[in-house]
Amino acid sequence: MTTPILKKVALMVLALLVCSEAQTHETNSEADTKPNHAGNPEAKSASNDHHAFVHPFVAHMGMPDEPGEVSLRLMSIQERNTGATTGGYGFHLEAGVIDSLGLHLRNDNVATHNRTEMMLQYAVLKSESGQNGLSLIGEVEFPTGATTDNQSKGLFGVSFAYSLSSVLNVDSVVHYSPDEKMVEWEIGFVSRLTENIFPVVEFRGESSKDMSITNSLFAWKFKLPNNNSIGIGYQIPTTAKRDYDSQLILQAEFNFN
Known part of the structure; x- marks a missing residue:
């Protein structure tokens, strides 16, 4: 059932990558002909580093975006369960x-998650590039689906980001829900294979006194012009306690700067 879908995705990815590479070469050619107004070369380099990577696949970023930057990740999910x-x-x-x-x-699956989360993230430690640092987070989960509990829930925690040159980006979030006495966490690794191809590995889970759930996600993201991207990922539980058996996820990301 998934084979025709994967064939279509592969063809779409191939076509978009060709367009992306063409756009990249065109942009580089234009950059070579522009004069260098290098008032602050270090700031220019930091800006380039900031956009060298794509966002994680599902996970939160460890650091907030720059003022005025807006991104939207949309996901189509095929979920198998029993x-x-x-x-x-x-x-x-x-x-x-x-x-x-x-x-x-954020809501990772509107069909099965009856709550949507709204989070504020404040960077307390930040490198010049904005890629590395530590943030404090405050979050509210409010009902957006069928649920017997109509009360919003608050969480608080920290997030962390680290960039290893232009090769690897790490984003991690840990937060705690006093209402549920539960710790939720996730960590994402985005590596840079080429200028436009990014393998992604993510782990996420939640733990309380009575149960523990861990999920692993393996994905590819493909960078398009204007810092947009598409991706395909496969997520599976790695604990006996689980919410589903597997998820096939197609993603499109749009950036508005």
Whole structure:
């Protein structure tokens, strides 16, 4: 059932990569002909580093975006659970509000997650490039689907980001829910294979006194012009306690700067 879908995805990825490479060469040629107004070369280099990577696949970024930057990740999800296959969608909207402050709005699967999270992220330690640092986060999960509990839930925690040159980007988030007495965490590794191809590995989970769930995601993201991207990922639980058997995820990311 998934074979025709994967064939279509492969053809779409190939076509978009050709367009992306053409756009990259065109941009580089234009850059070579422009005069260098290098008032601050270090700041220019930092800006280039900031856009050298794509966002994680599902996970939060460890640091907020720059002021005025807005990105939207849309996901189409094919979920298998006890032999049945269902479809769904998710989204992750993030924006740089002011310097060092970011806003996130996220629901990983609207069909099965009856709460949407809204998170504020404030960078307390930040490198010049904005790629490395530590942030404090405050989050509210509010009902957006069928649930018997109509109360919003608050969480708080920290997030961390580290960039190893232009080869690897690491984003990690840990937060705690006093209402549920539960720790939720995730960590994402985005590596840079070429200028436009990014393998992604993510781990996420939640843990309380009575249960523990861990999921692993393996994905590819392909960078398009204007820092947009598409991707395909496969997510599976790695613990006996699970919410599903597997998820095939197609993603499109749009950036508005």
